[in-house]
Amino acid sequence: MLQFELWKRVLIWAVCAAGIILSLPNAFYTRVEQANDARAAIEKTGATPALEAQAARWPSYLPSDLVNLGLDLRGGAHLLAEVRVADVYKSRMEALWPEIRDALRGERATVGTIRLQPSPDDELRIRISQPDGMAKALEVVRGLSRPIQTLSGAGSSDIVVSGQGGEITVKLSDAEKLATDDRTVRQSLEIIRRRIDEVGTREPTIQRQGSDRILIQVPGIGSAAELKAVIGTTAQLTFNPVVSRGTNPDASAGVGNKLVPAQNEPGVYYTIEAAPVVTGEELVDAQPSFDQNGRPAVSFRFNTSGARKFGDYTRDNIGSPFAIVLDDEVISAPVIQAHIAGGSGIITGNFTVEESTNLAVLLRAGALPAGLDFLEERTIGPELGQDSIDAGKLATGVAFAAVLVFMTLAYGLFGIFANIALILNVTLLFGLLSMVGATLTLPGIAGIVLTVGMAVDANVLIFERIREELKTAKGPARAIELGYEKALSAILDANITTFITAVILFAIGSGPVRGFAITLGLGLITSVFTAIYVTRLLISTWYDRRRPKTIEV
Structure with a gap:
């Protein structure tokens, strides 16, 4: 129906007001960001007059969540690292030797003396002085094997043991190597994330690429060299x-x-x-x-x-x-x-205060299980990021202005109602992005522009349908009501299919692609809300006050 119950009117305007309040901090981005940094510093190190003055620049009773700017907008460092997974095989073999040595010592009467031989990094070669005891030695060493706790390695053991001519060879099984590689990359990913979080950067992107590579993007950091200094040290203690x-x-x-x-x-x-x-x-x-x-x-x-x-x-x-x-x-x-x-101690050396602090951070975050090879590194300066922001503002502004002018010329007063809803749509979108802590990138700005287009598309469908209903000599109220009812299925179909695309992009994409998918998905939700409810409420309010005999769309 064209009429809205009071509670629906209150709810719609309350949602719009909440979106405006949530998006408000983004209009004062630098001021709010500095106030947030000051409050975080006060919680961490205590209050100082300078920090308190900076924190007071934004009222504490207002929301302070911001849309985070991505690497291409803020500037920062980009690294693509490859984990040297083979390094772990050597440390596994070194850790296994004392266990094998102690187990074989218990059978010294059968196997004789035990000596470690020069071995490749991924295996152990052990010589026993009594080759006749080889069968017993193999039985003892194989007893140290453990089952692999992965689906792909189910039923397999972690080591392969063989013997010939008084020499025992111990290797990691192929299934264990696969499981170790996956575990090493996952552990490296988590440790890199902890180290970067210790430094206090904003919204880094840290994710796995392929079987043994990690993508690291940190907005706001000075250079790729600075980022490598934080994460590149293995800190193997x-x-x-x-x-x-x-x-x-x-x-x-x-x-x-x-x-x-x-x-x-x-x-x-x-x-x-x-x-x-x-x-x-x-x-x-x-x-x-x-x-x-x-x-x-x-x-x-x-x-x-x-x-x-x-x-x-x-x-x-x-x-x-x-x-x-x-x-x-x-x-x-x-x-x-x-x-x-008691298990506590102190490490001394010729440290500076900064070096001791950095070493503590690295040790606290954990040691990287393997070294990293940096295949790609880029530093994006803040000036380039500002250029991207300016270009994005210009593109969005031109598109937005063109849409507003077109809607006004094409649909008159109804076009003005659609424009008001369109402005509220973008405001609600920024409010949602701020609330969920999303990161905005250049593809994300493209998602906003596409959201504007989808919102206009919904209004065009509704207004054209109202025009058709007016031609059948129905009254204005009935034409408006039927226009919304009959356009609803087309609007939902278009937005649901696009939303499914956004979900797929988010699921299989990475970095900027995910940023685009998040912006597009949230934008579709706000578009449907403003097109179906806000414009209808505006038209209903206008119609109740004017009660025109005829209308032109």
Whole structure:
């Protein structure tokens, strides 16, 4: 019916008012953004007069959610990284060796002495002195295998064990390699996200591409080099027993050991056991602090498992050096003075305050399980982003103005009602985008322009249908009512099919494509609302007041 009940009128205008209020902060973007940053800084570090003055620039009783600007509008850094998944095979083999060694020692009467042989990175070769005990040795080592907990690897074991001529060969199975690769990329993705979140950037895009690549886009950061400094360091922390210390970089480390340089002692190299006692994966916290001499340091704390291993080793090796290794460099090699219980300690070195803070961030976020190769890197300056914003504003403004003029010329007063609804439509769209925290990109601006077109299309269908009904000599009220009723199915069909397309784009797309899909999908919702309810309410209100005998559309 043409008439609206009071509660419907109130609800429609309430929705419009809510959209206007939610979208209002975007009209004062810089002021609101600075106020939000100041409030976040106050919560994190405490209030200062400068921060309080900046936070007061936008009233706290008004909404402060903004439409986030994407990389192409704000400027920032873009990286495409490839995860070196094969790196994990070597660390898996190194971690497996102590377990195999201890298991075979229990069968020494049968297998004899056990020695680790030079091996490729993705396998272990172990020689036993009594080849007659090979069958027993293979049985023991195979008993250490574990089933793979993935659908593709169901029924498979994680290792393949073979033996010939007194030498046992242990490899990761193909199914385990696939599962490890997937796990490594997922873990890298999460750690990169945590590291970037620690820095406090706005709305980064971090997502997987293909089997072993990660796309990273961070708006507002200075350069790709700055972004690489945050995420490019593996921050692989281990605590290893020290075998010897020397100055020969070409010295033989021996099987089961490795030679690593000292970070703060040029020309000094440590031979350490390759298998660590504790790793950074068992850290639960790391914070910048100062040592007893007031120099910057990093304090750390292990979980229960790490604390037990760390405590047992320090108890049994008092007087021996113990290397703290970060990314294959010894940053400190203190001598164990006493049993360290409780699982906490401190890392000292020639750190600056900034270096100790960054190291704490990296350790707290977690170690990357494998290195990254950066295949593509771009820095988009803020000037280019501003140019994109200006170009988007111009394109949207021209399209919007052309539509408004056309609707007014083509449909007169009804066209003006459609234009009012169109302005409310865009306002509601920005309110929704602000409320859900969506990121606006250049394709997103294209989605807004398409939304304007879809909204006009709905109004054109309605007005043309009203024109047809007026030709059948029905009264104005009945013609308007039938026009809305008969155009509804066509409007819904067009918008539902387009909405399905937007959902598919969001599901299979990435980055800017998703931004376009979100803007288009939300825009379709606001378009249908304004076309069916807002314009109808405006026309109904006008008709109730004027009661014209005839109307022209």
